[in-house]
Amino acid sequence: MHFLSRDPRLLLATDLDGTFLAGDIASREQLYHLISVHSNLQVAWITGRSREDTKDLLADPTLPPPTYLICDVGATVFGVSDMQPIEPLQSQIDASWPGESVVDHALKRFSSLTRQKESQERRCSYYCSPEQFRAIRGDFECVVNMLGCEFLYSADRYLDVLPKNTCKGSTLSALVNMLGIAPKRVLVAGNTLNDLSMYNRGYPGVCVGASEQALLEETASMHLVLHANAPGCGGILEAIEHFNWFNWNFDFAHE
Known part of the structure; x- marks a missing residue:
């Protein structure tokens, strides 16, 4: 596959376990390399893990570091460069807890x-x-x-x-809106039902191979969601190619 980006605002918003951390070795290496050499591509990890439980991953030199981290199924959001909460998003969530x-x-x-x-x-x-x-x-x-x-x-x-009103999708949407990134420049990836809220926000998305059946059923009629064959990183690579995501002229026929 050959990828070329002319758009400075691309965001891969991906679940971790079973998604960004999964797949065969070749697919993981290909996706991680693609991210590391592509200066216009930022990554947001969106996970059910807590901030504490991501520390080892953030220190792993084999993983390209994310720019943003949404933890606790959407309840915690911060920037990785300074490990500080992203405001006012975090305070708005705190007020509801x-x-x-x-x-x-x-x-x-x-x-x-x-x-x-x-x-x-x-x-x-x-x-x-x-x-x-x-x-x-x-x-x-x-x-x-x-x-x-x-x-x-x-x-x-x-x-x-x-x-209240907190999930992976709501926090991701608030972050994307704050950053001013066009929805079609965001690619979401997941594999279980707690990722469902990311798929109905107008972003292209992928349910990677071996996803939870309930997630596949809920997203079956969503025309912006690809059900990939390959698990983990291989499924994300399928989606990048399927949506021609790095092509800055890409548009959706049904938008």
Whole structure:
């Protein structure tokens, strides 16, 4: 594949586990090299991991460093160069969060939930099987609404309680708008249902190979979303070629 960019404003917004960190060695090396030599291409990591849990990745010399990092399923956003929150985006999210202790205490009545041990900021995250989730969903939703929060269930395992109106897609959209990047210059990539909110924002997107079936079903009718064959980085490379993303004249026929 041959890539040429004449547009100074390109942003790859990608999930990490199962997406940017996945794929065969050749595909990962090709994508990482492409990013490292392409000065006009910036990267935003958008992940369910916390800021603390990305430190080892940021220090990994084999990974091209991102410019922006959106963690905690959208609840934390900062610039990598100075590791400082991006304002006013972060303060707006903070204003919608009642606090970890308040949320966790209110949810202790659901004894089937197991709190994730990983570091968490502005969210409370639990493990929950599909059977357990079906059993508690109605009552759980009521409690979360009373807290002024919202929840996201993904991969038949992860249950995240987040600030109101906060998700990967909302924080990415706010960042893109603040930066003034045209939507068609943003390429989103993911593989599970907690990435769904990134795909309905008017950006070209890719569900990489081996994505969660629920995500594939939800995005099946979205004409800007490619269901790639290759997993991880290979799927992102497929999308770059499919959308002719680096061509500055590229436009969508249906926009």
